[in-house]
Amino acid sequence: MAVDSAYLMQFVEETSFYNRIVLSHLLPSNLWDPLPHFLQTWLRNYLAGTLLYFISGFLWCFYIYYLKLNVYLPRDAIPTRKAMLLQISVAMKAMPWYTLLPTVSEYMIESGWTKCYSRIGEVSWILYFVSIAVYLVLVEFGIYWMHRELHDIKPLYKYLHATHHIYNKQNTLSPFAGLAFHPLDGILQAVPHAIALFIVPIHFTTHLGLLFMEAIWTANIHDCIHGNIWPVMGAGYHTIHHTTYKHNYGHYTIWMDWMFGSLRDPLLQEDDDKAE
Numbered sequence: 001m002a003v004d005s006a007y008l009m010q011f012v013e014e015t016s017f018y019n020r021i022v023l024s025h026l027l028p029s030n031l032w033d034p035l036p037h038f039l040q041t042w043l044r045n046y047l048a049g050t051l052l053y054f055i056s057g058f059l060w061c062f063y064i065y066y067l068k069l070n071v072y073l074p075r076d077a078i079p080t081r082k083a084m085l086l087q088i089s090v091a092m093k094a095m096p097w098y099t100l101l102p103t104v105s106e107y108m109i110e111s112g113w114t115k116c117y118s119r120i121g122e123v124s125w126i127l128y129f130v131s132i133a134v135y136l137v138l139v140e141f142g143i144y145w146m147h148r149e150l151h152d153i154k155p156l157y158k159y160l161h162a163t164h165h166i167y168n169k170q171n172t173l174s175p176f177a178g179l180a181f182h183p184l185d186g187i188l189q190a191v192p193h194a195i196a197l198f199i200v201p202i203h204f205t206t207h208l209g210l211l212f213m214e215a216i217w218t219a220n221i222h223d224c225i226h227g228n229i230w231p232v233m234g235a236g237y238h239t240i241h242h243t244t245y246k247h248n249y250g251h252y253t254i255w256m257d258w259m260f261g262s263l264r265d266p267l268l269q270e271d272d273d274k275a276e
Contacts, residue, residue, distance in 0.1 A: 010118040011110045011204060012037070018208075019044045041106055045099040052215045053091060053179055060175040060219055072225045079174040083167070090163065090180040097183035098190070102211050105194045109204060114197035116204045123201070134200045135210070136252065142192025144256035147249040150185065160185040168242050170224045178218030190214065217252070226266045231255060236266035 016037065022044045023032045032040055065078050109116045120128055150161040163182040167173050179186065193211050196202070226236025233250040237257075241248040247264035250256045257263035 007118065008110060008112050011106075011116070014118065014204065015041055015106050015110065022048055038103065038107060042099060042103040045102045046096055049099050049212065049215060050092070050095055052212060053095070053176075053219075056216045056219045057088075057175045057178075060223060064223055064225065072223075073170075077170045077224065079171050083172050084174050084176045087167070087174060087176040087180040091176065091178075094179065094181055094183040094186055098179070098186050101187050101190050101194060102208065105197060105207075105211070108194070109197065109207075115199070115201040116197055116207060117201055118204055120203055120206075127201075128203060131201050131203075132206060132210075135196050135202050135207075138196040138199060139192045139210075140250065140252055140256055142195060143189055143251040144249050144260070146189050146192065147251070148260075148262070150188070151245060151249070160188075165242065165245065167222075170239060173222050173224050173239065173242060175219035175223050177222040178220075179215060228266075233257070237264070240264050240266060 019032075019037075019040045023029075023040065026047050027043075032043055035043065061084070064072050069075065069078075105114075108114050117123065123131070150156050160182045164177070164180060164185065167177045167180070181189075190211070193207070193214075197207065221233070221235045221238040223235050224239045225234075226239075227234040228236065231253045233248065233252055233254050237248040237250075237254065244264065247262050248254075248257055249262055254263055
């Protein structure tokens with residue numbers, strides 16, 4: 001169904017506003033103002049994603065490794081500075097490519113190809129929250145199967161996902177490992193966010209917020225601290241994934257792993273380790 005061009009301009013105006021807010025505070029106008037809209041959007045996403053990665057990573061590391069030293073993790077479980085710098089290096093090489101996905105998704109939204117809507121007031125609050133719930137279920141399902149196939153299809157694991165799984169012990173995992181992927185691997189695992197746009201109506205800014213929240217969430221699930229909050233797929237579950245390679249492929253919750261038989265509970269793992 002064709003979307004009115006005046007309505008689509010609301011998306012363009014909104015992304016242009018976000019571009020100005022971010023870029024005008026970080027760069028001289030002569031460096032970004034002459035760029036085409038698409039490149040401005042990519043540059044904004046790149047700079048915002050990089051800042052979010054470093055701010056969330058540094059704050060989380062400072063809290064759990066220094067302020068709460070020996071509270072959440074013993075000293076010998078803290079990753080070395082060398083390991084964290086390697087993770088940062090891998091993430092920074094991939095960041096320009098990662099941020100192409102939200103840029104392309106914004107282009108698709110501005111072009112009227114998706115089911116995104118511009119203002120929350122266009123729908124009821126009930127529909128707004130129901131659409132978010134359906135969106136997240138689709139994303140969870142998509143990420144689960146994308147992640148699982150990156151393990152099960154051997155060439156994909158060897159050439160893409162293995163880059164992330166060199167961090168396979170507690171003292172090599174840190175919040176900075178959350179985005180330390182091969183660029184194509186990181187994009188593939190975020191693609192369900194873009195696919196969901198074609199299936200369920202979702203508020204535009206809410207979509208962007210959920211997409212960028214991935215940086216904070218992935219930092220959290222690589223800190224090796226088991227929060228034990230059902231049904232959240234927290235770091236305790238994800239640490240098992242990094243050590244067994246065949247459990248806990250889920251992203252936000254344990255439900256997909258429970259449904260498809262790949263769930264491994266951290267408390268059961270601890271009991272097995274003690275028995276050995």
